[in-house]
Amino acid sequence: MTRDSSDDLVLLPEEQEEELARALRAAFAPGQLDPAVNEALIAAALEDPLAPPSDEEIAESERLRDALEGRGSHASADLARALRAAAAPPALRELDAERVAERVLGKRVSRRRKVLIVAFGTVATTTVALAASWFLVISPALDGGRGTELAAQAEALAVSRSTAGMFSEKFEPGATTARVDRIALARSRDLRSNRYALWGVR
Amino acid sequence: MTARRWLASALVLLALLGAGLTGCSKGERSPEGDAGLPVDPVLLAYLSRAKSAHHIADRHEEAGALDKAVEPLQRLVDGPAPGGGGASAPAEVREVMADTLARLADLKSQLGQHDAAAKDVERGLELARETTYFRGHLFEVRGLVDERLAKELDAKGDKAGAEAAKKRALDAFEKSMAIQADVIERATSKPEAAP
Numbered sequence: 001m002t003r004d005s006s007d008d009l010v011l012l013p014e015e016q017e018e019e020l021a022r023a024l025r026a027a028f029a030p031g032q033l034d035p036a037v038n039e040a041l042i043a044a045a046l047e048d049p050l051a052p053p054s055d056e057e058i059a060e061s062e063r064l065r066d067a068l069e070g071r072g073s074h075a076s077a078d079l080a081r082a083l084r085a086a087a088a089p090p091a092l093r094e095l096d097a098e099r100v101a102e103r104v105l106g107k108r109v110s111r112r113r114k115v116l117i118v119a120f121g122t123v124a125t126t127t128v129a130l131a132a133s134w135f136l137v138i139s140p141a142l143d144g145g146r147g148t149e150l151a152a153q154a155e156a157l158a159v160s161r162s163t164a165g166m167f168s169e170k171f172e173p174g175a176t177t178a179r180v181d182r183i184a185l186a187r188s189r190d191l192r193s194n195r196y197a198l199w200g201v202r
Numbered sequence: 203m204t205a206r207r208w209l210a211s212a213l214v215l216l217a218l219l220g221a222g223l224t225g226c227s228k229g230e231r232s233p234e235g236d237a238g239l240p241v242d243p244v245l246l247a248y249l250s251r252a253k254s255a256h257h258i259a260d261r262h263e264e265a266g267a268l269d270k271a272v273e274p275l276q277r278l279v280d281g282p283a284p285g286g287g288g289a290s291a292p293a294e295v296r297e298v299m300a301d302t303l304a305r306l307a308d309l310k311s312q313l314g315q316h317d318a319a320a321k322d323v324e325r326g327l328e329l330a331r332e333t334t335y336f337r338g339h340l341f342e343v344r345g346l347v348d349e350r351l352a353k354e355l356d357a358k359g360d361k362a363g364a365e366a367a368k369k370r371a372l373d374a375f376e377k378s379m380a381i382q383a384d385v386i387e388r389a390t391s392k393p394e395a396a397p
Contacts (some may be wrong), residue, residue, distance in 0.1 A: 161238070
């Protein structure tokens with residue numbers, strides 16, 4: 001890993017960058033799952049989601065809460081921050097913008113040019129995002145590409161709907177509990193199915 | 203990979219994620235408010251709560267403590283529910299709520315709380331507006347509630363009040379039968395979708 005002199009901007013070595021790119025691609029468009037991993041996911045999903053938490057789970061959740069509030073560390077907290085940053089990235093700090101520009105341009109920029117770089121960075125970011133949206137999302141969607149695939153995935157999710165079709169006979173007195181049990185069971189299966197769909201294992 | 207390429211890749215990824223999320227959320231909207239949204243843990247939490255409330259009520263009912271059986275069910279229908287538990291709530295929530303109100307009405311009626319029972323039936327009918335067994339069952343319970351009221355008024359010597367209650371009970375039972383027949387007819391002419 002290389003580090004700019006006296007700065008905290010870290011640039012990954014090429015092989016790590018490639019690894020990160022592979023991880024991002026895998027997260028966005030996962031490929032075929034290894035059968036053993038698939039089995040492990042099924043086993044994990046079949047656990048009772050309504051079971052009371054174990055002592056270990058309670059301790060872990062407290063650690064995670066502390067880490068999210070800035071006390072201590074937790075791998076899941078790092079993941080949560082990364083996801084938050086991906087979903088709602090903060091604006092580049094002026095110094096970071098300068099360092100990126102330096103790295104790209106290969107020279108130190110003057111204080112006066114920093115403002116220009118930040119302003120240019122904002123415009124360029126917006127332009128790149130819009131261009132990427134057009135070439136990679138909107139245009140393929142119009143051609144039945146990735147956008148259509150995403151829409152198909154969304155349509156595959158089990159949605160909330162009437163349970164009336166589950167009952168083929170008139171309701172008997174004293175059987176309300178059995179009906180509620182049946183509805184809860186059916187929807188818990190739907191939820192599990194949705195999780196599989198979102199994981200890309202269906 | 204240079205920093206510029208890395209930044210561009212990240213922006214592309216963000217753009218894709220943003221477009222994907224927007225597409226999902228728009229694609230699943232339905233004219234029925236929250237109904238039609240993907241089944242999620244919040245809905246399951248509500249159904250789990252309902253399940254527990256009915257099992258607790260079963261234990262009390264088996265022990266003959268009808269007043270105690272009312273309590274968990276009342277907390278369920280007055281407690282938090284996805285979509286607010288009203289007309290815009292998911293279909294499952296409205297149906298479970300309607301069925302719970304029918305049970306509450308039956309219990310309260312057995313406890314002599316006839317007005318409260320009638321109100322529960324009305325509230326249930328507001329939630330179960332479609333022609334389903336849920337709605338038919340509510341009319342059946344309304345018939346039972348009025349039948350019990352008629353007996354009580356008759357025992358108190360209020361013959362006119364008893365007759366009026368009997369008439370209402372018969373009307374409710376008739377209505378219930380008509381709804382059940384309609385449901386059966388629909389089910390036999392067009393098989394329902396799988397749950």
